[in-house]
Amino acid sequence: MPCKSLCRTTVSPLYPRWSNTVYRAAICLLVLMLASPIVLPMLYVRSTYNTNQFVPWAQPIDFDHRHHVRDDGIECLYCHGSAERSANAGVPATSVCMGCHTQIWNQSPLLEVVRRSYFSGTPINWKRVHQVPDFVYFNHSVHVARGIDCVTCHGDVGAMARVEQVQPLTMGWCLDCHRRSQGTSPPRPPALPAPTNSWSASVGMFAKPVAHDRDVTLLTTCTACHR
């Protein structure tokens, strides 16, 4: 066969043009598939679904922080006083509720559970909202003493009808603060509204001189939290 005729022949392509796209897509997919066993769990543990953020849990009593904090101006530490003294902030004893509610709203049907608990001596069974794993030894008192505002970790509880977890409470989130060099950026996200009526002695404390005065050391060693 003469060469000329061969060269003139137009051979129809074996694969259509779009097969290139398919091929590229397949390579991408393969890479994704290989990465997904690592990436997907990493995404999952960071998702709010796993961290239980933004779930306004139902509680045995429809306790409204908005009313107590904003309307009545009660400080956080009035009820959660052990945050200053203990590792646990705790939920107030029934007697703390009854301290006021023997006098006001003492007939309210909303407070029936509280009265029943107080007079029968059975504790109120609250749902725990903020929780770190058992192998994490978090201490409230030292954070409070070093001037960390309640809202830094718990969000503006005074604006919540039902308490929900705002921050992820993951180790990465803890380390974000603990690794941050002193005074360079405030640990409180600026988007959050300033606490209107909560324990807020710390407004502006993360300006450099205050951080220096208070010697806020940022422990990042493992046994700071894991023992």
Added chain:
Amino acid sequence: MTHRPRDLRVLPAGDPAEDPEFPPGVDEPPSELDRRAVMKLLAAGAGLAGLGSIAACMEAPSKRIMPRVVEPPELTPGVPLEYATSMVLDGFATGLVVTAHEARPTKVEGNPDHPASLGATNQLHQASILELYDPDRPRGALEAGVPTSLEALLRSIARRAPMPGLWFLLHPQSSPLGADLIDRVRARHPTARFAWYSAVDRRSVYQGARRVFGRPLEPQYRFDLADVIVSLDADFLAAMANSVRWSRDFANRRRLRTPEDRMSRLYVAEPCPSPTGSLADAALPARPAEIRTLAAAILARLEGRADDHALSPRHERWTAAAAADLRAGRGLVVAGDRQPAEVHALAHLINAAIGANGTTVAFTAPAVIDPLGPGLSELAEEIRRGGVQTLVIVEANPVYSAPAALDFAALLARVPETICSAVTHHETSRRCRWFIPLAHYLESWGDARAYDGTISMIQPLIRPMYQSATLPELLAAFAGTEQPDTHRMLLDRYEHGDPLAWQRLLQRGVVTGSAPRGFVPPIQLTAGDRQALVAPTPAEPTGDAAIELAFAPSHAVYDGRFAGISWLQEMPKPIDKITWGNAALLSPATAEALGVGDDDVVRITAGKAQVELPVFVVPGHADRCATLELGYGRWAATPTAEGVGANVYPLRPLATPAYATGAQAGVRIEPTGRRSRLARTQEHFTQYGRDLAPTADLETYRAQPDFTAHLWGDQPTWLPDKRHGTPQWAMTIDTMICSGCSACVVACQAENNVPVVGADGVRRNREMHWLRIDTYREDRGDRVEYVHQPMLCQHCEMAPCEYVCPVYATQHSPDGLNEMIYNRCIGTRFCSNNCPYKVRRFNFFDYTEPTPAPLRLQYNPNVTVRARGVMEKCTYCVQRIRSAEIRARKANREIQPGEVVTACQQACPTGAIQFGQLQHEGTEMVERRKQARHYAVLHDLDTRPRTAYLAKISNPNPRLP
């Protein structure tokens, strides 16, 4: 994978005479040699650990918060409280400070204000908290095995008319309140008699004093003032009534700060090396029956009389050296509790002869009530005569511990009415008609006297977990009080209308100044009596058949009453490192003569009683003698206690309960040809020529103070220096004053939620102790020198474990700790393989998961309860460091010297373990590191351990070879 430590029963329960002693197959090769099984285990363990940690990460907040209805003002959830109380052992109180988390006691520590503690404890105090949470504690009163009302029982007792033939059998008591109540009982029941019984009998101490001084007295020793101490079979550092205090006193005199310091010289004559004997400068192996001859020979030499005692040349040399030293220096002679009254009398005479009375020894009236009152034999006699109508037994367990010749079980059956009260059921309580649960001391009010007579308070940490009564309440019921209340009785006695003073008293735990002053009574000894004392003992038969048995309370379970405490069962005993059982301890020569070696089972016969025990050979043991530990072989106790070891109580002769001589009791030891592997934690006791635990005698040390210089200092390295930042934590351990008593081992277990693995686990080297005591012995010709080296994570600055962890689960902290992060550990065990000190422990099984409900309450909430498949190790009690840091940060100050005390340091009676910051100049920990004799273990590896040791210096008599 057949072993689950769910049930810690290692041996079948039952009568030791009928059942085979050990289950078949126990001497088969251990399965850890089976490589395939190990690989399977490893894979399963790692897989499960991985799954577990993933599951933990994904846990949803399912927990609830249930706050109290009314919060007590002193209680803040998460803030532990400490209360002063006391633990009483055979009448003598030791002051304690007990930590309670959310009103559940978790940790026992010593009360620094208490003269018998000075802040330290022994292993029994540390472990006693576990008995409180024993799942097998009885829940209520029983009548013939049927539950009954305790209140009604006490009421009916209170309403009884005067009872003829009423006998009480109690442990020795020192409670001032108890003494009053006994008088009240006697007033209501005029014929009531009180007998005192403990298997560890101290009567001979009082008899010896009575013989010399005309009345029973308690000798008060001053080991801190003595230059020469001669112990006649007295383990005064670990096994006597005031040992915790005496350990501190002894160490204060002994510890060298500079090579020029003076240190005391310790002579010990005893059958089997004890913790005291392991610190001796001149240890003499002597059979118990030989001790009297030794004492008489020393006295004869001191008085310049011709020594007509037939002594072997070695004993002759020892007594000559001891007598010469006693005469030269400020001496002190101590006789052991188990020695007969003559030895105690001789010790008093020696102390008088060398002028020790008034300097190193003083006397007080005994703290215990009626020290020479009736005992078990008087009670037995009365039962045989038919004079006992009602027998009330509190705590004592004579059915288990009485000599076989007494046959107490048969006697007990002859008593019409029997009432028994105990914290847990025991052999005696199961044979009594009525059973009254006794409150644990951590649930009780009460008072007692310490060894020196100081009144100590007992206050409860927790409401009684079950229906129970205290001993004062029981006595008050017999005195006619229908609803006895110990708290009320104590208030009546101590409050004096001043509630504030009462609060202060409880806070302090002791009545200040209530100890009587010591005095020196005149010797009232007739010439004839004296002659009888110093006369030579009749010669004993010396044939090969003549073998002597020495009985000693167990260092772990005492007389058996603590056998239900798994921490103590698993505590390696100081000299032989045996756990979960007892052995016949023999000298190498005796074992050779019998043709037996370690783990060979021998049959021991004394009279009609026979016991089979595996042998363990202890160099330094007296020849022709076997030491047998009491307290094992319980057959009707709690499941942990039952069937562990063999009960040797039946071998004890009536006349001399502490030892049995061949001639007197027909003692025979014969091999059975069987073997039974003892659960030991240490297999080799030599250093194989390596300088692991260097020792020197005082002269060598003075000539060359830096004899450990080659064991200290940095070697060239490529690795970066990690000594940066402040503070830097470190530990110093003085092996010179460590007696190996193991209080630290149990304290560590209690503080750090260390699990128990059972005898089988120990046999497979799976014990979980974070802190062990390595004991090395060296043959020095005539004597065996021991050195105890507490071995825990060394917190190396160049830690080999840190380089090999693939997941960074072990890291170095800026303050010098080698951290272990359990939730990150995947259980590869590379770190353990790379640790030259072998202080890392692996959770092969879920040792903590089957923890029964009440036992969980003991867990320290500040330490992770580790799951299966993770590596764990000593953390220098990092939870205590971090809480001290938080305390200091909140108060805006630095951590003070002495603020952080590790659990082992806190428990150590001699103060051998010191912990602190390297920056704190002037503290004991730092000062000791500057001494010439400090060294690092395995220094040549350049791991740069943060734990420094001080070499053991002994002070032998140059005239003794």
